[in-house]
Amino acid sequence: MTALPITRLSMREAVSRRLVVVGLAISAAFLVLFALGFGALYSRVATEDDLTELAFAASMITVLGLYIVRFLAALLAIFLSSSAVATEIDSGVLHAVLARPLSRTSWLGQRWLAFVLVTVGYVSLMTVAVIAIANGIAEYAPLDPWRAIVVIALELAVLLSLGLLTSTTWSAVTSGVVTFSLFGVAWLAGIIELIGDQLRNETMQLIGIGTSLVMPSDALWRGASFYLQSPSVLVATRAAGGGNPFAGSAPPTTSLIAWSVAYATCLLAIAAWRLRRRDI
Amino acid sequence: MRSGGSPMASADAAITARGLHKRYGRHVALASLDLVVEPGQVVGLLGPNGAGKTTTVKILTGLVRPTGGTAELFGVPVADPPARSRLGYLPEHFRFPEWLTGLELLRFHARLAGRDPRRDADWLHELLALVGLDGRGDERIRGYSKGMTQRLGLAQALVGAPDLVLLDEPTSAMDPLGRREIRELIRTLARDGVAVLLNSHLLSEVELVCDHVVVIDRGTVLRSGTLDEVRSASLEVRIELERVDQRARDLVAGYGRIIATDDHEILLGTDDPDVVPRLAADLVQSGARVRALVPLRRSLEDAFVGLVRKEES
Known part of the structure; x- marks a missing residue:
């Protein structure tokens, strides 16, 4: 197979990095810890014999576990993409590659695809593992985990596009810090929006929505987390008009999905445009 | 090879550059450079530090966009990726992914050059032998010495069986024996009709291997012609x-x-x-x-x- 040589090399590169190996080891440890913690907590709640509370506890713990999985995947995406362009140019890795009959847009697109495959692969594996553990211990059945994975994949694609764009101009550290800061700001804005919803404060809601436009990562996570909760818990949460900083109580809106797709595509297109104009 | 004035390139000239101009901010790296290299010619690009040699080579490989003038490889503008399908390039400062083996790197570049590395397995081994890395292809690049990396770089430049090879300081990390081998290799390429543009500080080396020379300084051609013409200049x-x-x-x-x-x-x-x-x-x-x-x-x-x-x- 001679197709997508840059994608293949980038995937091997991502996997060959020590940090990724360490990340996988930490993830394996996390799964063990999750299984132990889930088992202990669940058995304690189970003695209380309240079915609603049982379901709520299982849902909460699972979503929290997956929140951490998604956070690790976001970190991986930021780490991979922020060192993907400028650092490669400065170190001289790209000279021989870009002198080949290969357009820079294709190079960037293939690299983006590799990182999407690696990070989404990681999220899929870990999500399936976490849910399998929860299902094994508490027969936990989320609404639609595959849909959740698709939405998280979109969040990762957004982060990867932003990371690649910033790394066409800045060093790995600057690009990583900028991308991670935006990711953090989106998280904070998500909490502000949540509180705004509960207090019915319009300004706070607007801050949240505005920030989701600049960086839709947290809005996407909250949308994805809807599908990771069990239907009975969702009904209860929505009836209470609640929600929490780690999980949303509504599915992602079509406009959010459309905006995120357009956002990731535009950032990637701008990154390709910048790279095409850059002297190497 | 013709250069200076307004060069007339034949239809199949390997390199045709006209009025190349490159400005980095206020600094003018190339003022107006004309260069024509024909198939089978070995052309040495000479000039003091900062003369514009590497800028010229980078424009010809499409890595740097000129601020003026035109550059074509085999009649195709260098900005079009297909222009580079017949090009082999050894950059001056380069690094290969160290976690790859030498052979894996060649396979990767063979794919980029549009070849099928599985069908070309013999060719890749032949290439390693040609640059003096016989039997070292399965070692990781991490363990290569500077000279070995440069040899691998040369093999990488030749992996697509190019008709034009641009070599930017190809022997800077090599011992005298290695330099001699590379000279032989360049002569063999020229005999096969491959055009070679050699950018080197080692004038004695250029003298031994090149049949044409272009001397540039401050971004313009001072003198160009056959080795004898330039020597008697x-x-x-x-x-x-x-x-x-x-x-x-x-x-x-x-x-x-x-x-x-x-x-x-x-x-x-x-x-x-x-x-x-x-x-x-x-x-x-x-x-x-x-x-x-x-x-x-x-x-x-x-x-x-x-x-x-x-x-x-």
Whole structure:
């Protein structure tokens, strides 16, 4: 197979990095810890014999576990993409590659695809593992985990596009810090929006929505987390008009999905445009 | 190879560059550079540091966008990726992914060059042997010495069986034996009709392997032509007379600049390689008793230093 040589090399590169190996080891440890913690907590709640509370506890713990999985995947995406362009140019890795009959847009697109495959692969594996553990211990059945994975994949694609764009101009550290800061700001804005919803404060809601436009990562996570909760818990949460900083109580809106797709595509297109104009 | 003025490229010229201009902010790296390289030619690109050699090579590989002028490889503008399908390039400063083995790197570049590395397995091994890395292809690049990495870089440049090879300081990390092998390799390429543009600080190396030379400084071509043409570009002629008087000195000065003189000898510097017979005739006619008139064969280094110094003054 001679197709997508840059994608293949980038995937091997991502996997060959020590940090990724360490990340996988930490993830394996996390799964063990999750299984132990889930088992202990669940058995304690189970003695209380309240079915609603049982379901709520299982849902909460699972979503929290997956929140951490998604956070690790976001970190991986930021780490991979922020060192993907400028650092490669400065170190001289790209000279021989870009002198080949290969357009820079294709190079960037293939690299983006590799990182999407690696990070989404990681999220899929870990999500399936976490849910399998929860299902094994508490027969936990989320609404639609595959849909959740698709939405998280979109969040990762957004982060990867932003990371690649910033790394066409800045060093790995600057690009990583900028991308991670935006990711953090989106998280904070998500909490502000949540509180705004509960207090019915319009300004706070607007801050949240505005920030989701600049960086839709947290809005996407909250949308994805809807599908990771069990239907009975969702009904209860929505009836209470609640929600929490780690999980949303509504599915992602079509406009959010459309905006995120357009956002990731535009950032990637701008990154390709910048790279095409850059002297190497 | 033709260069300077307005070069006329044949339809299948490997490189045709016209009026190349590159500005980095206020700094002008290339003022107006013309260059034509034909298939089978080995052309040395010479110039002091900062003359614009690497910028030229990078424009020709599509890595740097010129701010003016045009550059084509085999008639296709360098900005189009297909222009680079017949190109092999060894960059000056490069690094390969260290976690790959030498053979894996070649396979990767073979794919990028549009070849099928599985069908080309024999060719890749042959290539490793050609650059002196026989049996080392399965080792990780991390363990390669500088010289070995440069050899691998050369194999990488040749992996697509290119018709044009751009080598930017290809032997800077090699020992004398390695340099000799690379020279042989370049000669073999030229015999097969491959055009080679060699960018090197080692003038002796250029002298040994190139048939054409382009000397550039401050982004323009100072002189270009065959090795002999460039070497004789700033000729020195030793004139031995029975007695050097003012009349003889004035006469000689009309042919160039007098570098040194004493009672019996004048050392003349000139740009005109055909000066000797005319000077001989004039001197004899003026009544001077000429004992010897010796055009001094100069090394490329002498010619290079002469050209660049003249430009600076």
